[in-house]
Amino acid sequence: MSSGYTISQLHDNLQQGKTSAPKVTEEYFRKIKKEDWNHKIYLTLNEKVAVEQAAALDKKIRRGEKISLMEGIPVAVKDVLCTKGLRTTAGSKILENYTPAYDATAVKKLREEGSVILGKVNCDEFAMGGSGENSAYGVCPNPLDPQRVPGGSSSGSAAAVAKDLCVFSLGTDTGGSVRLPASFCGIVGLKPTYGRISRYGLIAMASSLDQVGILAKNVNDSALTLSAIAAPDRYDGTSSGSAGKDFTRDFNKGIRGLTLAYDKDLIAQSEAEVAEKSLIFLEKWKDAGGKIQEVQIPFIGKESVACYYIITASEISSNMARYDSSRFGVTTRKAKKGAYRWHDYIALCRGELLGKEVKRRILLGTFCLSSGYYDAYYGKAQQVRYCVRKSLADIFKKYPLIFTPTSPTLPFKIGERVSDPVKMYLADVFTTTANLAGVPAISFPIGNAKISGKKLSIGGQLMAAAWDEETLLRAAYWGEKL
Ligand code: GLN
Numbered sequence: 001m002s003s004g005y006t007i008s009q010l011h012d013n014l015q016q017g018k019t020s021a022p023k024v025t026e027e028y029f030r031k032i033k034k035e036d037w038n039h040k041i042y043l044t045l046n047e048k049v050a051v052e053q054a055a056a057l058d059k060k061i062r063r064g065e066k067i068s069l070m071e072g073i074p075v076a077v078k079d080v081l082c083t084k085g086l087r088t089t090a091g092s093k094i095l096e097n098y099t100p101a102y103d104a105t106a107v108k109k110l111r112e113e114g115s116v117i118l119g120k121v122n123c124d125e126f127a128m129g130g131s132g133e134n135s136a137y138g139v140c141p142n143p144l145d146p147q148r149v150p151g152g153s154s155s156g157s158a159a160a161v162a163k164d165l166c167v168f169s170l171g172t173d174t175g176g177s178v179r180l181p182a183s184f185c186g187i188v189g190l191k192p193t194y195g196r197i198s199r200y201g202l203i204a205m206a207s208s209l210d211q212v213g214i215l216a217k218n219v220n221d222s223a224l225t226l227s228a229i230a231a232p233d234r235y236d237g238t239s240s241g242s243a244g245k246d247f248t249r250d251f252n253k254g255i256r257g258l259t260l261a262y263d264k265d266l267i268a269q270s271e272a273e274v275a276e277k278s279l280i281f282l283e284k285w286k287d288a289g290g291k292i293q294e295v296q297i298p299f300i301g302k303e304s305v306a307c308y309y310i311i312t313a314s315e316i317s318s319n320m321a322r323y324d325s326s327r328f329g330v331t332t333r334k335a336k337k338g339a340y341r342w343h344d345y346i347a348l349c350r351g352e353l354l355g356k357e358v359k360r361r362i363l364l365g366t367f368c369l370s371s372g373y374y375d376a377y378y379g380k381a382q383q384v385r386y387c388v389r390k391s392l393a394d395i396f397k398k399y400p401l402i403f404t405p406t407s408p409t410l411p412f413k414i415g416e417r418v419s420d421p422v423k424m425y426l427a428d429v430f431t432t433t434a435n436l437a438g439v440p441a442i443s444f445p446i447g448n449a450k451i452s453g454k455k456l457s458i459g460g461q462l463m464a465a466a467w468d469e470e471t472l473l474r475a476a477y478w479g480e481k482l
Contacts (some may be wrong), residue, residue: 004164007073007221014061014072021054021061021072021116028074028118032165040140041156041165043079044087045119050074053116070228071114076166078157079120080127081212082201083107086117090203091125091135091153094329094353104201105236106170106212109229118166121156125355127172127205128316129153130180130427133418134357141414143185145454148411151181157215158185168216168225174205175308176406176431178213179443183406183459186445188480190214190222190473193466194438195240197226198233206315209308209435219444219477223247226469241467250474258475259291260462261399266300266430270408277447277458278405284482290475293399299388300404300433307388308432309425310368310381317365320358325349360421389437396439396465401475404430406443406459410451430461439466442473444480 005013005024013019029047036042057072077083080090082100089095103111111117124134132155133139140155142148143162150159154171158181161169171178173191182189190213197212204210212229216222224247231243260282267278282292324346325331335348354362368377395402408429417424434441446460460479464472 004217005167006217007069007167007224010073010167011067011069011071015067017061021057022051024072025050025054025074025116028166032118035163036165040138041121041159041163042076042119043089043122043137043156046086046117050116050118057114068113069224070110073115073168074118074166075110075115076118076121076157076160076169077107078123078154078169078171080123080172080203080205081107081170082203083117083120086120088120088203089137090127091123091137092354092358093136094323094325094349096330098329100201102201104212105198105233106229107201109231110170113228121160121169123155123157124153124177125358126203126316126320127153127174127177128357128361130176130424131155131412131417132181133414134355136355139414142411144456145411147413148456149184149414151184151407151411153177154181154213154215158182158187158189161185161187161215161217168214168221171213171215172202172205173211173213173435174209174312175435176428178215179406179431179441179459179461180427182215183443183457184411186457188216188219188222188476189443190216190226191434191441192226192230192469193241193440194435195238196230196440196467196469198231198236198239200233200235204319206312207319208315209312211435219442219473219480220248220251222442223473223477247469247473250470251477253474255285255288255290255475255478257289257291258401258471259293259399260285260401260403260475261293261295261297261395262403263297263300264294266297266404269301270405271410273410273449274405274408274458277449278403278460281446281460281479281482282403285479288478288482295395295399297395297402298391299384301429303384304388304433304436305425305429307381307384308428308436309364310377311385311436313361313365314368314378315365316361317369320362323350323354325353329353357421385436388433392433392437392439392463393465400464400468400471402463404461406430406461410449410456410458434463437466439463440469440472442476444476446479
């Protein structure tokens with residue numbers, strides 16, 4: 001479990017002069033250099049700017065001025081979110097030298113709030129993966145057991161929070177990439193409603209599912225960060241909702257009478273420790289005054305995963321077309337020397353610089369969208385997506401929340417699933433549904449399992465109706481205390 005400051009603790013300490021922004025910032029960089037000496041968590045540091053920012057904040061505090069909640073709070077940003085003047089690789093060799101000319105809106109909002117960006121953190125290449133092993137820069141170990149994966153694709157975002165190499169971090173979640181690593185690393189991961197946070201500046205994987213998410217040490221920090229960055233944005237036509245909402249507002253309502261719907265069969269499909277801790281959690285929820293209700297949740301499981309992988313691969317094949325090494329990104333030596341035709345140039349660069357998983361999905365997506373197969377695959381998957389949405393909406397008409405484990409298994413060993421992509425994809429059985437339906441979901445620790453002397457974490461997932469983050473966060477706030 002993570003240690004170190006939470007947002008409100010650090011804020012109070014800064015405001016009351018118990019510590020100073022330069023001291024905190026320098027301490028974090030010292031720790032990062034020591035504990036992440038091989039750069040598997042942080043790919044790029046933002047030290048100079050961060051130190052200057054902390055010094056300016058210090059002056060402000062010394063002048064006796066009040067600071068806002070997020071000011072001076074050190075944050076790590078997943079390397080698929082564009083950061084002006086700060087290298088952004090998307091975990092890929094093809095963008096190894098790419099420095100964006102603009103900030104993603106979520107990043108810009110944090111900068112405006114005064115948060116201190118410590119650096120950019122590792123992830124699966126273009127966010128395609130569930131274990132962190134698809135990064136071109138190597139996998140970072142799980143902080144709870146270095147032989148195991150941290151979960152992905154926001155692997156560095158989760159490991160950085162769990163090891164207290166930042167106070168909180170930003171990730172992105174297309175099919176579980178915030179919730180799965182949060183679950184594997186023993187922290188809290190929030191994927192808001194599709195559109196709640198602007199996607200502007202998020203390097204697209206599958207645009208109809210991508211969403212910026214938050215990884216934090218507790219639910220309160222997740223809610224505070226969401227309040228700071230959620231807003232409609234004229235640069236993202238799919239963004240919506242209202243700005244400046246207080247997502248902690250409902251915490252004091254407690255959980256009396258609040259119902260969690262759950263599907264017994266889904267829990268039973270999970271590994272023994274995961275199933276056991278999930279059932280214990282539900283019992284505790286009931287004992288604490290909440291209600292639980294058994295339901296059948298169709299379409300969570302193999303159907304949603306199959307549908308998810310067809311839709312994402314299709315969108316990926318189109319989104320990835322822009323990486324042709326001619327407008328930005330890396331050009332290979334072979335291409336410079338040996339390509340006489342435009343197509344050869346692109347093929348040489350993409351062939352060498354994109355990873356295996358990215359290529360697999362481009363091929364799969366191109367196939368699914370090809371004229372002879374469109375109806376059979378992409379068209380069908382869209383129909384299944386409608387059914388997923390509808391089946392969740394029907395449940396939310398009766399009950400405010402759905403509970404599942406976040407992952408059906410404990411964190412697996414590094415290398416264990418790389419040769420079996422389908423097995424890897426099945427890590428997402430419980431998480432992809434929320435993205436397909438566009439609803440908000442959160443993962444928080446519900447227990448531990450001791451395996452070969454290591455204490456691994458087990459995450460529980462809650463989903464709520466679209467735009468009902470208030471109820472989702474309220475339930476998770478009390479849930480994490482159980
Ligand atoms: N593991 C999923 C995938 O590989 C989720 C990725 C994500 O949410 N970015 O597609």
